[in-house]
Amino acid sequence: MPPSPEPIPRSDEILNRFRSEGGVGGGDAHLVGDGSTTGGRRGRLKIFFGMSPGVGKTYAMLAAARRLAGQGVDVAVGVVETHGRAETEQMLLGLDLLPLVEVAYEGSRFQVFDADAAIRRKPDILLIDELAHSNVPGSPGGRPKRWQDVEFCLRAGIDVYTTLNVQHLESINDVVRQITGVKVRETIPDRVFEEADEIELVDLPVESLHERLRAGKVYLGESASRAVDPEDGFFRGGNLAALRELALRRTAAWVDRQMHRYKQDRGIRAVWPAGERILVAVSPSPMSGKLVRAARRMAAGLHADLIAVYVETPRTVHLSTQDRERLEENMRLASALGATTETIAGSNAARELIGFARARNVGKIVVGKTARSRWRDVLLGSFVDTLIRLSEDIDIYVVRGDDDASVASASRPVHVPEMRRWNGYAASLAMVGLVTLLGIFVFHGFELANVAMIFLAVVVLAALWFGRGPAVSAAVAAVAAFDFCFVAPRWTFAVSDIQYLLTFAVMLGVGLLVATLASRAREMARRAWARERTTAAQFAVARDLAAARDAGEVASIAVRHAHDLMHSDAVLCRRANSGESALEVLAASGTPDWFEGSGSEPERERGVARWAIDHGRAAGAGTQRLPSSAGHYIPLIATAGTVGLLGVRIRRGASPDIDPASHDIAAIQAIATQAASALERVMLAESQQASQIAAEREKLRNALLSSVSHDLRTPLAGIAGAASTLEQAGVLDASTKTQLLRTIVEESSRLNDIIANLVFATRLESGAVDPRREWTTVEEVVGVGLARHRQALTGRSFRVDIADNVPMIKVDNAMFPQVIHNLIENALKYTPRDSSVGITSWASEGSVVVKVWDEGPGLSEDESTKVFERFYRGRSDAQSRSRTGTVASPAGMGLGLTICEGIVRAHGGRIWAEPNSPRGASFLFSLPIEYPQPMMPTREEAVSESERAS
Secondary structure, three states, X not given: OOOOOOOOOOHHHHHHHHHHOOOOOOOOOEEOOOOOEEOOOOOXXXXXXXXXXXXXHHHHHXXXXXXXXXXXXXXXXXXXXXXXXXXXXXXXXXXXXXXXEEEEEOOEEEEEOOHHHHHHHOOOEEEEOOOOOEOOOOOOOOOOEHHHHHHHXXXXXXXXXXXXXXXXXXXXXXXXXXXXXXXXXXXXXXXXXXXXOEEEEOOOOHHHHHHHHHOOOOOOOHXXXXXXXXXXXXXXXXXXXXXXHHHHHHHHHHXXXXXXHHHHHXXXXXXXXXXXXXXXXXXXXXXXXXXXXHHHHHHHHHOOEEEXXXXXXXXXXXXXXXXHHHHHHHHHHHXXXXXXXXXXXXXOHHHHHHHHHHHOOOOEEEEEOOOOOHHHHHHHOOHHHHHHHHHOOOEEEEEEOEOOOOXXXXXXXXXXXXXXXHHHHHHHHHHHHHHHHHHHHOOOOOOHHHHHHHHHHHHHHHHHHXXXXXXXXXXXXXXXXXXXXXXXOOOOOOOOOOHHHHXXXXXXXXXXXXXXXXXXXXXXHHHHHHHHHHHHHHHHHHHHHXXXXXXXXXXXXXXXXXXXXXXXXXXXXXXXXXXXXXXXXXXXXXXXXXXXXXXXXXXXXXXXXXXXXXXXOOEEXXXXXXXXXXXXXXXXXXXXXEEEEEEEEOOOOOOOOOOOOOHHHHHHHHHHHHHHHHHHHHHHHHHHHHHHHHHHHXXXXXXXXXXXXXXXXXXXXXXXXXXXHHHHOOOOOHHHHHHHHHHHHHHHHHHHHHHHHHHHHHHHHHOOOOOOOEEEOHHHXXXXXXXXXXXXXXXXXXXXXXXXXXXXXXXXXXXXXHHHHHHHHHHHHXXXXXXXXXXXXXXXXXXXXXXXXXXXXXXXXXXXXXXXXXXXXXXXXXXXXXXXXXXXXXXXXOOHHXXXXXXXXXXXXXXXXXXXXXXXEEEEEEEEOOOOOOOOOOHHHHHHHHHHHO
């Protein structure tokens, strides 16, 4: 009998098995009755990754989705771009397609993906094609990019399948442009790719892709032939080969990160040689450059990544100026050859290298062959032997090149002045002598073991205070003094008991060991202090520079911190605009005469500074280039080139803590690096601001020219037409002639208003308005402002209501009535003749408020703020619901309300618009009440004064 078929698994069993086998699903989610996931987990992301369009990413994604759907997994298609490809469209048959939403944009309608609907649908797997796609403005959710929709769905616990081309990664956008000549505008942050739970590379040979293009399987019609154009097509063979390599490398890097994460999660220390990495040990040795080049050739042959590492140990904390410069050159060489450079610190160079290699999964280490004698290796230890002993599964390559321990575990110490060096030896010997005298006269009768302990204490103190050399001399002197002064027979180096020889040997050995350990602890403490000092300085500089807004502020911050760190004079300068050789000092701290003064010395310092900024290399004191100068000059090198120069005058006797060849210079270099970045940032910001200002100025100029050309032409045309009729016509009746003359007068008045508004708007913009304020009444301001509208107000419903308790205001009597004039002109223009217009004024909470209202069509909410903008104009139809601030013509220039706003603001008040009740619009402005108020005449006195004047 044939075997009975296996029972068909339920959908939840299939999904759980799929997740347990490493699919895109996963986590602790489970299925409930409606198929939705619960448990609060984040969805998992799978990206089908390729080198270019046409390799089959969408097809591969749909094929995987169909396989899962056939197994009972709930798969939904959110959005898939088929581009009219028949094969891709056939793969959609049988899958659940989520409905798209129609969005209108710039006169067209688009079908867009709705992430909110997808979350409500809650499928197990959601397909979202083209991860880097930009959403149409107005799409559901308001997210501008599709990758943001994907993250939104992932946070809701939905697993997502998507597709991506390598050129859409943000970090290599410029590389793709350099290769293909095409700027890709739709990109995604690299973190989205790096945080993906699964990457499936969809690869295709270049020739196969060309065949697909020629067959019309990627693009249709003439687009296919243009795509494979050997001269200028994006799909040229060279372009595709380079893009393919980029895609393979990014996929390999993602897989490598997954392997590292797996090893870390499981505590695996062993090196897995899945991907080749080579580590080269760099030192200040002159032969280290040869070692780096050899390692680079090895890495190129193995297609491996190269890492250059310098190990700083207590023996190499204080390098000489020459060694430090050579180390920097070697590290720059490694970086120029494509290596990743690192500097690590530790007490044992070999152990630190092995630990670093295991952390980075490095399988090969390249070091230099030592030239030291065998007996020195036996006595002091061999770096190479220690490295090989600790390496285990890491391959060690010893290359001929270095003349010493190759990782800079041995280098000439920094030069110490003779007086300072001998002072330490003299002090340590003096301490031994003092203890010896005390032992002879004070410690008489003590056990010899106690006396020996006192001598050991002296050795420890000498090591802590003066270093290893003085401590060793103290140890030898202590043994000799102990033998001569305390061991029988005393006052001779002879020994009656041979056992004391062992005591002397142990005492000397312990003294030397204690001296070495104490000296090493001292050096490590000094190094930690120096690093902490440098780190604190860098943090303070970064904190202050982050808030700097211009080049002068950046320079002031940099020189201040350099001065505080080095206790020396500092200056920051850049090339002057007047010439390439001239320097412009942006900021200085301390005494500036050493650099900015006159004379041969400052001129020589400026010459050294010019050399440094021209060559982009440090120069001056503490370097090999022009070391006789007083200043140390560091060029500020940014991505766009050298943007300035930081100089410090090192006062060698100013502080015992300052070491020009050590961490102080390193800290100054760190300040210079941060200052260079900050200068470049503010320069770019200033350039961007200047571009924006230029663009706004051009926009304003175009708007002004457009408005002026139209609004000047209209009254001029009326004046010219009326004048021409008067000139060419024969005999005109009196009424026609009067009408033509009135037209000329009215249009001339309008033309005068246009010019006045333009001039006044220009004065407001430049800040040249200086009101000549005098005491006056609101009635007088309103009366003057209405004077030119008497004829227009005739026959209209118009009223003025000014409260009796309104105090006097202090305004410019020639300027302020223009506000009333413009507001009334605005109301008359945009209201029907049968509607009401009015002015109301009252006093409220320390202000005088004036309201100009109408019962016209009113203002929309958006127009309430826009009407005060320059050149904002609505339609001139009185029945229109749009309004404008012009007084110049029916169309208007859009300056009337802008001028009102400027005049009121110049008087310390404010103006705003709001709806009028029950209909229409209101424009209100308020002015502060000033005290003391002048004596106001009564209404009867004012009338009497008016009659006497008449």
